[in-house]
Amino acid sequence: MNDYRFDRLKVLVVDDNVHMRKLVSTILQAFGVVQITEVDNGERAWAALREFNHDVVVLDWVMEGMSGLELIRMIRANPQAPNPFVPVIMLTGHTSLDHVRQARDAGVNEFIAKPVSVKTMMSRLVAVIEHPRPFVRTQGYFGPCRRRRGADEYRGPERRSENPKQQAAE
Numbered sequence: 001m002n003d004y005r006f007d008r009l010k011v012l013v014v015d016d017n018v019h020m021r022k023l024v025s026t027i028l029q030a031f032g033v034v035q036i037t038e039v040d041n042g043e044r045a046w047a048a049l050r051e052f053n054h055d056v057v058v059l060d061w062v063m064e065g066m067s068g069l070e071l072i073r074m075i076r077a078n079p080q081a082p083n084p085f086v087p088v089i090m091l092t093g094h095t096s097l098d099h100v101r102q103a104r105d106a107g108v109n110e111f112i113a114k115p116v117s118v119k120t121m122m123s124r125l126v127a128v129i130e131h132p133r134p135f136v137r138t139q140g141y142f143g144p145c146r147r148r149r150g151a152d153e154y155r156g157p158e159r160r161s162e163n164p165k166q167q168a169a170e
Helices: 018-030 042-051 068-077 097-106 118-130 164-169
Strands: 010-014 035-039 056-059 088-092 110-113 135-137 142-144
Touching (some): 010 018, 010 042, 018 035, 035 042, 056 068, 088 097
């Protein structure tokens, strides 16, 4: 934990539970994050994102009004989004494989199951900073590449290759 300097990082923490927001903020402060904005719903998060350029968003799924999933879709697809590339870490108690897939398909960068551990929060924060995934745009998706491992066996219509000209010809 001492190898990283997060003092210039600006993090938006979005959760309707005040105790979870404080816990996440305390963990981030322990890492050295100084600039933390806390909000309790998706609408306030959208306003905060448009007002202040955050480097990372830590987001709950279930909230009154706009859900975390809806907010991610707005961040990635709304033309008024100030930074559609902002890394989003979903922090939720909804951890079924279906929920993980929905979050991935909405455009989250990383996923953390509640209850959160310090070690997990650090690993996801480092992952979005040190190992950012390239963003892709398809007809139905814009966000970080959803493929974590090489999928050489995939031969579908949206197959990517190292050579974009080769891909266009296929």
